[in-house]
Amino acid sequence: MEAPPVTVMPVTGGTINMMEYLLQGSVLDHSLDSLLHRLRGLCDNMEPESFADHEMVYLLKGQQGNPFLLRARRSLDRPASPWHLRYLGQPEVGDKSRHALVRNCVDVAASQSLPDFLNEMGFRMDHEFVAKGHMFRKGALKVVVCKLFRMLVPGNTESIEALSLSYLVELSVLAPAGQDTVSEDMRSFAEQLKPLVHLEKIDPKRHM
Amino acid sequence: MGVTCVCQVPVVEGKSVQQTVEMLHRKLEQLGAVKQGSFCVDCETYHAGAMGTTGQPTKFLYVMHNSEMPLSCFALFEGGPCLVADPNFDVLMIKLKGHFQNAKGNKVESRGTRFQYCDFLVKVGTITMGSSARGISVEVEYCPCGVPNDCWNLMKEFMQGFLGPHTPELPMVFTAKPDGIYSPSDCSDTMAQYLELFGKVRKQQVAIGSSMR
Amino acid sequence: MADVMSVGVNLEAFSQAISAIQALRSSVTRVFDSLKDGMKNKETLEGREKVFITEFQDNLQSVNRDLNELERLSNLVGRPSESHPLHNSGLLSLDPVQDKTPLYSQLLQAYKWSNKLQYHAGLASSLLNQQSLKRSANQMGASAKRRPKVQPTTLVLPPQYVDDVISRIGRMFPDMTIELSRPNGTSAVLLVTLGKVLKAIVVMRSLFIDRTIVRAFNENVYSEDGKLDIWSKSNYQVFQKVTDHATTALLHYQLPQMPDVVVRSFMTWLRSYIKLFQTPCQRCGKFLQDGLPPTWRDFRTLEAFHDTCRQ
Numbered sequence: 001m002e003a004p005p006v007t008v009m010p011v012t013g014g015t016i017n018m019m020e021y022l023l024q025g026s027v028l029d030h031s032l033d034s035l036l037h038r039l040r041g042l043c044d045n046m047e048p049e050s051f052a053d054h055e056m057v058y059l060l061k062g063q064q065g066n067p068f069l070l071r072a073r074r075s076l077d078r079p080a081s082p083w084h085l086r087y088l089g090q091p092e093v094g095d096k097s098r099h100a101l102v103r104n105c106v107d108v109a110a111s112q113s114l115p116d117f118l119n120e121m122g123f124r125m126d127h128e129f130v131a132k133g134h135m136f137r138k139g140a141l142k143v144v145v146c147k148l149f150r151m152l153v154p155g156n157t158e159s160i161e162a163l164s165l166s167y168l169v170e171l172s173v174l175a176p177a178g179q180d181t182v183s184e185d186m187r188s189f190a191e192q193l194k195p196l197v198h199l200e201k202i203d204p205k206r207h208m
Numbered sequence: 209m210g211v212t213c214v215c216q217v218p219v220v221e222g223k224s225v226q227q228t229v230e231m232l233h234r235k236l237e238q239l240g241a242v243k244q245g246s247f248c249v250d251c252e253t254y255h256a257g258a259m260g261t262t263g264q265p266t267k268f269l270y271v272m273h274n275s276e277m278p279l280s281c282f283a284l285f286e287g288g289p290c291l292v293a294d295p296n297f298d299v300l301m302i303k304l305k306g307h308f309q310n311a312k313g314n315k316v317e318s319r320g321t322r323f324q325y326c327d328f329l330v331k332v333g334t335i336t337m338g339s340s341a342r343g344i345s346v347e348v349e350y351c352p353c354g355v356p357n358d359c360w361n362l363m364k365e366f367m368q369g370f371l372g373p374h375t376p377e378l379p380m381v382f383t384a385k386p387d388g389i390y391s392p393s394d395c396s397d398t399m400a401q402y403l404e405l406f407g408k409v410r411k412q413q414v415a416i417g418s419s420m421r
Numbered sequence: 422m423a424d425v426m427s428v429g430v431n432l433e434a435f436s437q438a439i440s441a442i443q444a445l446r447s448s449v450t451r452v453f454d455s456l457k458d459g460m461k462n463k464e465t466l467e468g469r470e471k472v473f474i475t476e477f478q479d480n481l482q483s484v485n486r487d488l489n490e491l492e493r494l495s496n497l498v499g500r501p502s503e504s505h506p507l508h509n510s511g512l513l514s515l516d517p518v519q520d521k522t523p524l525y526s527q528l529l530q531a532y533k534w535s536n537k538l539q540y541h542a543g544l545a546s547s548l549l550n551q552q553s554l555k556r557s558a559n560q561m562g563a564s565a566k567r568r569p570k571v572q573p574t575t576l577v578l579p580p581q582y583v584d585d586v587i588s589r590i591g592r593m594f595p596d597m598t599i600e601l602s603r604p605n606g607t608s609a610v611l612l613v614t615l616g617k618v619l620k621a622i623v624v625m626r627s628l629f630i631d632r633t634i635v636r637a638f639n640e641n642v643y644s645e646d647g648k649l650d651i652w653s654k655s656n657y658q659v660f661q662k663v664t665d666h667a668t669t670a671l672l673h674y675q676l677p678q679m680p681d682v683v684v685r686s687f688m689t690w691l692r693s694y695i696k697l698f699q700t701p702c703q704r705c706g707k708f709l710q711d712g713l714p715p716t717w718r719d720f721r722t723l724e725a726f727h728d729t730c731r732q
Contacts, residue, residue: 016299060304060307062306062307068303068304068306068307085293085300087300087303089303104303106296106299106300106303107296108293108294108296108297108300109293109294109296110291110292110293110294110297111291111292111293113289113290113291113292114291116289117283117285117289117290117291120285120288120289121256121269121308122256122267122307
C-alpha cells in the first residue's frame with residue numbers, strides 16, 4: 001500500500017457564523033423566458049444549471065417557545081450526491097441601512113441516512129415540497145429561479161402539482177457576519193433586473 | 209477503505225499503559241511494520257437533556273472525528289443510525305444546544321501511532337477520558353478487501369501475530385450483515401466499533417489508576 | 422557481334438520478327454492513311470471509286486501478308502525457357518554489366534535464404550504445435566470439434582466475432598462480469614469484475630490478450646477523464662502481485678491457432694481468485710506470508726499457494 005502518512009489531526013469546528021443575505025421576488029410563468037434570457041446575459045458565462053430538488057422541513061419541539069427548524073434537501077436528478085442539511089436563524093429585517101434580509105445560516109453536507117437520523121434525534125417532518133428550476137452565478141451572488149410543487153402523496157416525488165402560476169426568484173449571498181457591503185452588490189444587481197422582476201427583502205414572519 | 213477491526217488490549221499486569229503500548233510497538237516493528245505518523249479518534253457526548261421531562265430514558269448522541277477522514281464528522285446513536293457529515297455539523301450542534309447538551313467531561317479520545325505493514329494499517333492508541341488514561345485501543349485495517357467475512361480469518365491470523373491471546377472475535381457490527389459490502393467510502397462501521405469500545409471504557413472504573421500521567 | 426550470334430539461331434529469328442512487326446505497323450498505318458485521305462480527284466465519279474477501292478484492297482492485302490510473315494517468325498522464335506527457377510528474373514543473368522550491378526547474385530542469395538526460412542518455419546511450427554497440444558490437453562478434448570472452424574489469420578478477426586467469444590465466456594461464469602469497450606479503434610478492452618474481490622483490465626488485440634492489470638474491487642478503474650485507466654498499478658501489494666502472476670499466466674496460456682481457448686483458459690484461471698482472501702496456502706496451510714495472502718494459482722489445478730511456497 002502506498003497511502004501517504006496521515007498526520008493531520010481532525011478538523012473540528014467548521015465555518016462559524018456564516019450569514020445568508022437574501023432578496024426574493026417572483027415572475028409569472030409567461031415571462032420566465034425573458035428573465036432567463038436576461039440572467040444569461042448578466043451572470044457568469046456558464047450554462048445555467050438546472051435542478052430538481054426534494055426538500056423536507058423538520059421541526060424539533062422543545063419546552064421553550066420556538067421549535068427548532070431544519071431543512072433537508074436532496075437532488076432528484078443526482079441521487080448519488082450527498083444530502084444538504086440547512087439551518088436558518090431568525091431573520092434580521094429591522095435594520096433599514098441594509099438592503100437585504102440577513103440571517104444566520106449553517107450548511108451541512110450529509111450522508112443518505114439523514115432522514116432516519118433526524119427522526120432518531122427527535123425531529124419530525126413538518127412539510128415537504130419539490131423545487132425545480134435553474135441556478136445562475138455571478139461571483140459570489142447566487143440566483144435561483146424555481147417553481148415550487150406540492151406533493152399530492154407524502155413521500156412520492158412523482159405525483160406533484162404546481163403551487164402557483166409563477167416562479168420564485170431568489171438572490172442570495174453567503175458571507176461571514178458583518179460584511180454588509182455584499183448587500184450593496186445585491187441591490188445593484190437587483191436594479192438591473194428591475195422591469196422583469198422586483199427583488200425585495202421580504203420578512204417571512206409577516207406572511208405567517 | 210477496507211475491513212477494520214477495533215479492539216481493546218488489556219494493560220499488562222505490573223506495567224503502565226505507556227509501557228504496554230511500547231511493548232506493542234516493539235512487537236509490530238519486529239514483524240516488519242513501519243511507523244507512519246500518528247492518528248486520533250475523538251468522541252463527544254450530547255444528551256437530549258432538555259426534553260427529559262416525559263420520563264423517557266435520556267438519549268445520547270455521539271459526535272466523533274477520525275484523523276483518517278479529516279474532513280468528515282460522524283454522528284451516531286448507540287446501535288442506531290450513523291450520519292456522515294462535513295465539519296459544519298459541529299456548528300449545527302452549537303445551534304442545537306437548547307436541545308442537546310454537550311457533556312464536556314465525557315469526551316473520550318484515542319491518540320497514538322499509525323503503523324503500516326504490507327496492506328495492513330495498525331493503529332495503537334491510548335484511550336483517555338478527561339485527563340486520565342483509561343486503556344489501549346488497537347485498530348487493524350486490511351485495506352484491499354471490502355467484505356468482512358472474506359478476510360476475517362486472514363486478519364485473525366495477522367492479529368494473533370502480535371496480540372496473541374487478546375485477538376478479538378469478529379466485531380458485532382459485521383455479524384449483522386454477513387455478506388454485504390462493507391461501507392466502501394465512509395467509515396461508519398469503524399466509528400461504531402470505536403463508540404462501543406469508548407462506551408466500555410467510560411463505564412469501567414478508573415481501575416488502572418491515574419499513575420500513568 | 423560474334424558471341425551474340427553464338428547464343429543461338431533464335432536471335433536471328435528475333436531480329437527478323439522485329440522487322441516484320443515494323444512492316445506490319447507501317448502497312449496498317451497505310452490503310453488508315455488512305456481511309457483518312459478519302460477519294461482522290463478523278464474525271465468521273467466511277468473512276469474515283471474504282472481507284473479508291475483497289476488502293477484499299479491492296480493495302481489490306483499487304484497487312485495480311487505482313488501478319489502471316491509475323492506469325493511464321495513467331496513460331497521460330499519459340500518460348501522463353503520456363504524451366505529457370507527464377508522465371509523471368511533469371512534473364513538478369515544475361516546482363517553483361519555484372520560487376521556494376523550484382524543483382525543476379527544477390528537475387529540468388531535472397532532466394533536461398535527465403536527457401537531456408539520457409540523450411541525452418543515449417544519445422545518450428547510443427548514442433549510448437551506438439552508442445553501446445555501437450556500443455557493444454559484437457560482443453561483440446563473439449564474444443565476438438567470446433568477446430569476446423571478457426572480462421573487461419575487470427576490477427577484480423579471481425580469485432581463481432583470477438584464480441585461473441587467474450588459474451589459467451591461472460592455467460593459461463595455467473596460471478597464474473599465482463600464489460601467490453603473499444604476506446605481506440607477495433608482493439609477491445611475488457612473490464613472484468615470478479616465478485617467483490619477484484620477488478621481486472623484486460624487489453625486485447627483481436628482475440629490475443631496484450632496486457633492485463635488487476636486492482637482491488639474498491640479501487641478506481643477510471644482515470645479522471647472518465648476513460649479506463651489501463652496503466653497505473655494497484656495501490657495494494659497483494660494486487661500488484663496478482664498482476665504479476667496474471668502476466669505470467671498470459672505467457673503460459675498460448676495456443677496461436679485457437680485464441681478463444683486461450684481467453685477462456687485465462688478467465689477460468691482468473692476466476693480462481695474469487696476466494697483470494699479466504700483460501701489458505703495449500704503447502705504451508707497459513708493465510709499470510711510476509712503480509713500477503715496466497716497470491717499464486719496453479720495453472721492446471723488452480724490451487725492457491727504463496728509465491729514462495731509454489732515450487
